[in-house]
Amino acid sequence: xxxxxxxxxxxxxxxxxxxxxxxxxxxxxxxxxxxxxxxxxxxxxxxxxxxxxxxxxxxxxxxxxxxxxxxxxxxxxxxxxxxxxxxxxxxxxxxxxxxxxxxxxxxxxxxxxx
Amino acid sequence: xxxxxxxxxxxxxxxxxxxxxxxxxxxxxxxxxxxxxxxxxxxxxxxxxxxxxxxxxxxxxxxxxxxxxxxxxxxxxxxxxxxxxxxxxxxxxxxxxxxxxxxxxxxxxxxxxxxx
Numbered sequence: 001x002x003x004x005x006x007x008x009x010x011x012x013x014x015x016x017x018x019x020x021x022x023x024x025x026x027x028x029x030x031x032x033x034x035x036x037x038x039x040x041x042x043x044x045x046x047x048x049x050x051x052x053x054x055x056x057x058x059x060x061x062x063x064x065x066x067x068x069x070x071x072x073x074x075x076x077x078x079x080x081x082x083x084x085x086x087x088x089x090x091x092x093x094x095x096x097x098x099x100x101x102x103x104x105x106x107x108x109x110x111x112x113x114x
Numbered sequence: 115x116x117x118x119x120x121x122x123x124x125x126x127x128x129x130x131x132x133x134x135x136x137x138x139x140x141x142x143x144x145x146x147x148x149x150x151x152x153x154x155x156x157x158x159x160x161x162x163x164x165x166x167x168x169x170x171x172x173x174x175x176x177x178x179x180x181x182x183x184x185x186x187x188x189x190x191x192x193x194x195x196x197x198x199x200x201x202x203x204x205x206x207x208x209x210x211x212x213x214x215x216x217x218x219x220x221x222x223x224x225x226x227x228x229x230x
Contacts, residue, residue, distance in 0.1 A: 006156075009154075032216050034218055036218075036221075041223065042223050043118070043204055043206075043221030043222050043223045043224055044157070044204070044221045045221070046218035046219070046220075049216065049218065051216070089156065089157060091157075093212065093216065095213075099169075099170050099213065100170070100211070100212045100213030101159070101170075101212075102147075102159065102212050102219070103159070104149075104156045104157040104158075104159075105156055106154060106155060106156035107156050
């Protein structure tokens, strides 16, 4: 049962344009959301996060939007750069079965073309 | 500050063997989590250790086990290896367990395990 879904395995964008990566979740107990970026042969690195009490968080070129009613979050990268080409993982955190869980999606591979 | 260090980087084993992977967290971090990444499956949580005790466990068979030492270093062991165990195993550290705050995890570069 996939509780965190990234339905687009891949996304290709032109340099300078906006990249929008989407993530859906099913568990209403999730209250904190994070995005990680992963380059080949490296571990994931934290990018940006958002608490469920907010609907937007911005950090430079990266903005995360949260729509709690739709159980949907998205990561916007503006403008996209070739160095942003990586796999992006959405993660959701919350209490489940008495313990705190951090659940990752399967990832979206972003390719930014020069 | 040194990052999370995982050894070895690559490992090739045959079915039925066992394997031990090692993880040294960032200095001062006391919580260590392990994840398995396979193609198309994302990162799946294995377990979390804090103060030498397993605090949380994912849905993996008992062949997967771990431990944490007093210096916060952690090891993960997989016994009776199966072909499906081929994956990238990632270790992540944080100051405290996930249930205590929302600090992001710091990941190592992983150990690529191939089972033949």
